[in-house]
Amino acid sequence: MSNTYHRPAPTGDGLRLHLNENTAGCSPKVLEALAHLSATDVSFYPDYDVVYREAAAYLGVPEDRLLLVNGLDEGILMSTIGALLRRPDNGSRPEFIVVNPAFDMYAITARACGGAVVNVSPRGDFEFPLDGVRAAITPRTRLVFVTSPNNPTGVRVSNDAIRSVAQAVPAGAVIFVDEAYHDFCGDTALPLLDSCSNVVVGRTFAKAHGLAALRVGALLGVPDTMDPLRAVTPPYSLNVAAAVALRAAMADRERLAWYVDQVNQSRQLVYEFCTKHGFTFWVSGANFVLARVGPQAGSLVSGLAGAGIHIRDKSADPGCAGCIRVTTGIVEHTRRCLDAMEEML
Numbered sequence: 509m510s511n512t513y514h515r516p517a518p519t520g521d522g523l524r525l526h527l528n529e530n531t532a533g534c535s536p537k538v539l540e541a542l543a544h545l546s547a548t549d550v551s552f553y554p555d556y557d558v559v560y561r562e563a564a565a566y567l568g569v570p571e572d573r574l575l576l577v578n579g580l581d582e583g584i585l586m587s588t589i590g591a592l593l594r595r596p597d598n599g600s601r602p603e604f605i606v607v608n609p610a611f612d613m614y615a616i617t618a619r620a621c622g623g624a625v626v627n628v629s630p631r632g633d634f635e636f637p638l639d640g641v642r643a644a645i646t647p648r649t650r651l652v653f654v655t656s657p658n659n660p661t662g663v664r665v666s667n668d669a670i671r672s673v674a675q676a677v678p679a680g681a682v683i684f685v686d687e688a689y690h691d692f693c694g695d696t697a698l699p700l701l702d703s704c705s706n707v708v709v710g711r712t713f714a715k716a717h718g719l720a721a722l723r724v725g726a727l728l729g730v731p732d733t734m735d736p737l738r739a740v741t742p743p744y745s746l747n748v749a750a751a752v753a754l755r756a757a758m759a760d761r762e763r764l765a766w767y768v769d770q771v772n773q774s775r776q777l778v779y780e781f782c783t784k785h786g787f788t789f790w791v792s793g794a795n796f797v798l799a800r801v802g803p804q805a806g807s808l809v810s811g812l813a814g815a816g817i818h819i820r821d822k823s824a825d826p827g828c829a830g831c832i833r834v835t836t837g838i839v840e841h842t843r844r845c846l847d848a849m850e851e852m853l
Contacts, residue, residue, distance in 0.1 A: 522816035524835070525845055528659070528689075528796050530718030531837030532770065534753070535763040538719070541756035542749055554748040559755055563726065566758045567711065569698065572731045575738055576754075578745040579723035580688055580712040581613055587684050587708055587727065588617045590736040591651040594680040602650040607641060608826035609634075609660055611686065614653040623650070630827035634661040634790055638669045642676050649677050655686040657693055660822045660833045662792025670697050674704040682733065683707045691716035691764065692771055693793030698728060705730045708737070715795060716764055716771075717757040722750040767837075771795045774836035781846045785853060795836055798822065802830040811852050817845050 524531065556576065564571040577583040592602055604618035607628045615625045626649075628640040641652065652673055656665035665685075674683045685697040687709055700707050708729040714720035724746065727737060746754075757764075778797040782789040788800040801808060809821040809832060820833040836842055 522813070522818050523841055523844060524818055525837070525841065526818040526820040526833075526835065527720075528715060528794070528835050529720055529837075530715060530767065530795075531835065531841050532718065532767055534718035535757055535760040537756045537760045537763070538753045541752045545749065545752060549748055549752075553744050554746070554751050556746065556751065559746075559751045562755055562758060567698075567726065567728065569728055573701070573728055573734060575727040575734055575741060576746045576751075577725045577727060577741060578747070578750070579714065580686070580710050580725035582723075582741070582745060583710045583725045583727045584613055584684070584686075585617050585621075586737045586741045587682065587710070588621050588623065588651065589740045591682055592621050592623060593736055593740075594650055600648050603646060603648040605641060605644050605649060605652040607637065607652075607654060607658075609658070609822070609828055610653060610655060611659055618651070624648075627826075630661075632827070634658070634663045634827065636663070636665045636669050638672060641673055645673075645676050645678075647678050649681050651681060652677060652683050653686065654683060655688070656695060656697070657689045657793035659688070659794065660796070660798050660820070660825060660828065660831070661790050662689075662794045662796060662798055663790055664693060664695050664793040667697055667700055670707065671700055671704055674700065674707055677706065681706060684710060686710045688712045688715060689794035692768060692795050695793060701728070701730055705733055708733060713754055713757060716767060717754075718767075719750070719753055719757055722747075722753050724750045724754050770838050771836050773839050774842035777839070777842050777846060778834055778836055781849070792836075796833050797836055798828070798831055798833050800829075800831045805830050805832050808832060808849065808852060812845070812848055815848050817848050819845065 564574045601624045603626050604623045605626045606614045618625050626644050628644050631637050697709050711726045713724040782799045790798050805823050822828045822831045822833050
């Protein structure tokens with residue numbers, strides 16, 4: 509895996525189906541709430557009491573199990589720094605296990621903080637490689653990154669598998685369960701927190717709620733596990749606009765349900781398209797579908813880009829040779845993308 513995170517090139521006004529964004533935009537109630545920010549709201553440091561109370565209720569956890577962060581990327585960074593504070597007793601270099609294919613920022617953050625990355629290869633079917641993860645655990649393991657649903661495969665990880673890993677790691681190690689796409693499938697490791705106190709769940713409001721540009725994330729875990737993360741998180745990392753937008757987005761459950769339904773319909777359209785053309789695809793719990801289209805992946809991606817439709821070539825990811833990833837959002841957008849692909853094929 510590359511040590512450098514390469515941002516996709518800007519796409520202007522094209523159809524953006526390459527970054528797993530909310531293609532409908534945020535709730536109109538978010539824009540209304542932002543429009544009511546006052547001059548002093550902007551000039552004063554924010555008060556988080558209300559947003560914490562409402563976010564904890566929304567996520568179904570006590571407030572002492574919640575840490576709001578500046579996007580889930582900051583949550584990954586804070587969890588990595590927190591893990592480094594619990595160095596192995598012999599002073600050896602702490603190890604971070606990454607299950608591939610995976611979000612680039614896991615390995616990048618771990619290396620930037622001085623940790624050693626231990627990569628676990630994917631299975632051919634992309635099911636969670638539990639045996640491989642357990643074999644990678646050593647006394648130096650300090651953090652294991654688990655993504656469910658996985659990006660870019662969309663494959664979900666069972667709580668039984670997460671529990672098995674949590675029970676296998678040495679004392680002081682943490683299992684970071686990235687649930688960025690939770691809203692599209694409902695799966696969550698939160699029920700494990702009472703029995704597996706070393707589990708930290710990461711959430712984002714970028715995807716289903718459409719707050720990607722405002723950077724709103726959350727970490728969830730038992731107080732003893734969360735306290736070291738609070739200690740290294742800047743006190744005002746969640747800006748006032750993000751806090752206001754979060755409250756409005758959480759309140760608009762009707763908008764969320766509508767968008768999740770659009771995603772569900774769009775995923776089905778992509779499945780049907782892949783079946784028609786004989787492409788292998790993976791049933792996804794997220795707002796995207798990974799499909800293996802073979803050697804034409806690169807030309808298909810570039811050809812669509814020429815038509816102003818942007819999807820991702822994932823051929824360079826471990827185990828993903830010949831694969832593309834298509835964001836599934838608004839049904840109209842998905843149909844437009846598939847129609848263009850049909851013409852090219």
